[in-house]
Amino acid sequence: MTLFIRAIYRIAWKDLLGDLRHRSTLASMLFFVVATLVLFQAAFEPDQRQALQLLPGLLWITALFSSMLGLGRVFQAEEEDGALEGLLLAPIPRGAIFLGKWCSNLLLTILVELALVPLTLVLFNVDRWPDVGAMLAILWLGSLGLTGLGVLLAAMTQQARARESLLALLLLPLVTPLLIAGVQAMAALLQQDMALALPWLRLMLVFDLVYLAVAPWAFGWLLQDVGSG
DSSP, X not given: OHHHHHHHHHHHXXXXXHHHHHTXXXXXXXXXXXXXXXXXXXXXXXXXXXXXXXXXXXXXXHHHHHHHHHHTTTTHHHHHHTOHHHHHHSSSOHHHHHHHHHHHHHHHHHHHHHHHHHHHHHHTXXXXXXXXXXXXXXXXXXXXXXXXXXXXXXXXXXXXXXXXXXXXXXXXXXXXHHHHHXXXXXXXXXXXXXXHHHHHHHHHHHHHHHXXXXXXXXXXXXXXXXXXX
């Protein structure tokens, strides 16, 4: 168990440290967030009531596509350095590789969402600052399953020629139920109706558990085929 946890930590730390040094993935995700919010604000120029209605969908769409930028680069370092085969030959469980990659991508997504919510409230002039913590909690709950499923599909498409497009085609239909639940939970929160939000939060938790239960097993099977190929 100690070796398993240590392997997860080292893989996650390697990915995070490499990204922070090169400022590639995190910077791209943050730039996408800012550009998306500015474009939406300039295009619609909503008043406060309209902005409040747009907020749940806008937050989740921006979080989804910014997360996909990070997911498309999950195995970029290993491919550039030719280190994927060495990682597969390491005496660690394949599940540890998945969890390390998942943790690093999840942390990047969380950092981006920490900037996403305040920027959205400022640019759209929505005075819901007391709800920022709850809004972030809902986004983070959805990000658990989103990044878990995304890392699995990134492993599946890593050797494809148009892997970014293929990743999007596979991820979007599978993650749609989670996104719908997240949008509905966020809308109920902004309407100050937590009784309505609770069923959607439970549904999000169910999808998270399903994705995170299946993904490590499927990830090991996929990497076994990669290693044998």
